[in-house]
Amino acid sequence: MESRFRFLFLSATLGVVLLTSGCSSLPFFGKTKDTEVAEAPEQVIEPEVERREIVKPKIDTEDFEIAVFGGVMSVEDFGVNPVVGASLAYHFSESLFVEGAAGVTDTEETSFELLSGAAELLTDDERQFTYYNASIGWNLFPGEAFVGRNRAFNQSFYLIAGLGSTRFGGDDLFTINVGAGYRLLFNDVWALRVDFRDHVFDSDLLGASKTVHNLTGRVGFSLFF
Amino acid sequence: MIRKGLQLLVFYSVLSLGMMLSATAQAKEYRTVAVADPFLEMHTGPGKGYPITNVVEQGESVQIIRRKTDWFKVRTDRDREGWVNIAQMEQTLDESGELTEIERIGRDEFLDRRFEAGVLTGDFSGADTVSVYAGYKISRNLGIELSGAQLIGNFSTGWLGTVNLVHETWPEWRLSPYFTLGTGIVQTRPKSTLVSTPDRIDQVSLVGAGLRAYVTRRFVLRAEYKSYVVLTSRDENEEIDEWKVGFGFFF
Numbered sequence: 001m002e003s004r005f006r007f008l009f010l011s012a013t014l015g016v017v018l019l020t021s022g023c024s025s026l027p028f029f030g031k032t033k034d035t036e037v038a039e040a041p042e043q044v045i046e047p048e049v050e051r052r053e054i055v056k057p058k059i060d061t062e063d064f065e066i067a068v069f070g071g072v073m074s075v076e077d078f079g080v081n082p083v084v085g086a087s088l089a090y091h092f093s094e095s096l097f098v099e100g101a102a103g104v105t106d107t108e109e110t111s112f113e114l115l116s117g118a119a120e121l122l123t124d125d126e127r128q129f130t131y132y133n134a135s136i137g138w139n140l141f142p143g144e145a146f147v148g149r150n151r152a153f154n155q156s157f158y159l160i161a162g163l164g165s166t167r168f169g170g171d172d173l174f175t176i177n178v179g180a181g182y183r184l185l186f187n188d189v190w191a192l193r194v195d196f197r198d199h200v201f202d203s204d205l206l207g208a209s210k211t212v213h214n215l216t217g218r219v220g221f222s223l224f225f
Numbered sequence: 226m227i228r229k230g231l232q233l234l235v236f237y238s239v240l241s242l243g244m245m246l247s248a249t250a251q252a253k254e255y256r257t258v259a260v261a262d263p264f265l266e267m268h269t270g271p272g273k274g275y276p277i278t279n280v281v282e283q284g285e286s287v288q289i290i291r292r293k294t295d296w297f298k299v300r301t302d303r304d305r306e307g308w309v310n311i312a313q314m315e316q317t318l319d320e321s322g323e324l325t326e327i328e329r330i331g332r333d334e335f336l337d338r339r340f341e342a343g344v345l346t347g348d349f350s351g352a353d354t355v356s357v358y359a360g361y362k363i364s365r366n367l368g369i370e371l372s373g374a375q376l377i378g379n380f381s382t383g384w385l386g387t388v389n390l391v392h393e394t395w396p397e398w399r400l401s402p403y404f405t406l407g408t409g410i411v412q413t414r415p416k417s418t419l420v421s422t423p424d425r426i427d428q429v430s431l432v433g434a435g436l437r438a439y440v441t442r443r444f445v446l447r448a449e450y451k452s453y454v455v456l457t458s459r460d461e462n463e464e465i466d467e468w469k470v471g472f473g474f475f476f
Contacts, residue, residue: 056256057255059291059292059297060292061291061292063294092294093295093442094271094295098472100344142270142272142274142275144269154269154270154271154275156272171416172382174377188291188298
């Protein structure tokens with residue numbers, strides 16, 4: 001009885017051991033891949049290709065134009081006075097540009113104030129005339145200006161119109177500006193600008209409301225970048 | 226005094242910037258391209274109106290000095306300079322023998338734009354308004370916009386500042402509609418020629434809709450309507466309609 005159990009037990013153990021550990025070592029189950037790997041042929045010629053690094057230099061664009069200007073501004077009823085300002089423009093195309101500008105001038109007493117000797121209408125602060133505007137410009141008649149025998153400068157005429165706001169006499173006034181100008185390019189970067197502009201708004205500063213025209217003539221230098 | 230100083234500062238900074246630009250221009254390396262068309266036309270200036278005074282023949286190469294709008298200043302091997310249009314410039318070959326790649330801002334760039342800024346003007350319930358806006362797009366459809374406006378009326382003037390959420394529902398349409406939801410503050414100041422009453426600052430909220438059209442290069446036109454509710458300290462809230470048109474750029 002006992003020996004039969006021992007036989008069964010041993011044979012079962014043997015079977016388990018054979019199945020779990022032995023399988024892979026048996027020729028049937030454990031196929032090795034050593035023989036299948038074909039050796040790669042040795043490379044005879046090493047290609048010596050150096051990649052050419054092409055760094056493309058960037059092209060400078062000069063579509064922005066910054067300008068400073070000075071001139072005279074006639075503020076209706078308040079005299080003709082020096083005006084200074086600055087502007088920044090962006091050129092979309094050869095013919096179209098947009099421009100933001102701001103300027104400031106100090107106005108004088110009106111004739112009435114001077115002659116009557118009465119109290120002044122405005123305080124010093126209110127007498128300062130400041131404006132800003134956004135405008136669209138259109139370049140017309142491009143061409144060349146000849147200076148002497150050997151020099152030619154590019155030039156163009158432009159029409160410009162826009163709107164903005166003016167602070168004068170203690171009030172903010174919605175202002176339309178219309179004008180025309182001339183641009184003479186010394187080179188690709190520097191230019192001279194001459195500009196005439198009318199700044200129009202409705203004002204009731206002197207009693208009844210009326211449309212006021214303020215003409216400005218100015219000269220400026222601009223820089224393209 | 227301060228203004229004088231400021232003027233001088235602006236003047237000198239412009240001057241020095243110009244010097245810097247012209248100084249760097251001399252030491253620069255330029256892109257060289259070869260002419261593939263029968264010839265390349267060189268104008269005297271950056272525009273169609275300027276006459277053609279030189280041509281560069283096929284096979285010769287030119288250096289690209291600078292660009293102004295759609296025009297390129299080039300220098301030939303024989304040191305002649307002139308301006309070439311973008312259409313001809315794109316037909317030249319670069320060092321690798323392929324067509325020269327030139328950055329053209331078009332509709333695709335417009336659709337993938339991130340920043341946009343511009344100016345709008347119109348009517349704010351009887352007052353004139355001039356407003357400036359700057360926007361950032363989170364996705365093709367959704368963006369945030371900041372807007373600041375000056376209000377100029379017959380009886381009062383003021384400022385309006387708002388933050389807006391903008392949804393562009395069909396961005397690929399030529400005339401693409403958008404919808405806005407926003408909030409902000411409005412400051413109103415009675416005109417100085419009228420009796421003086423104190424300035425008022427109120428909160429506003431708004432809904433709006435508008436249309437945007439891509440024109441050319443970085444240029445966009447837009448028109449919009451906004452309906453404001455001014456949350457006043459009085460018994461009733463004020464309702465205001467605003468219509469505006471204007472233009473913008475994108476980057």
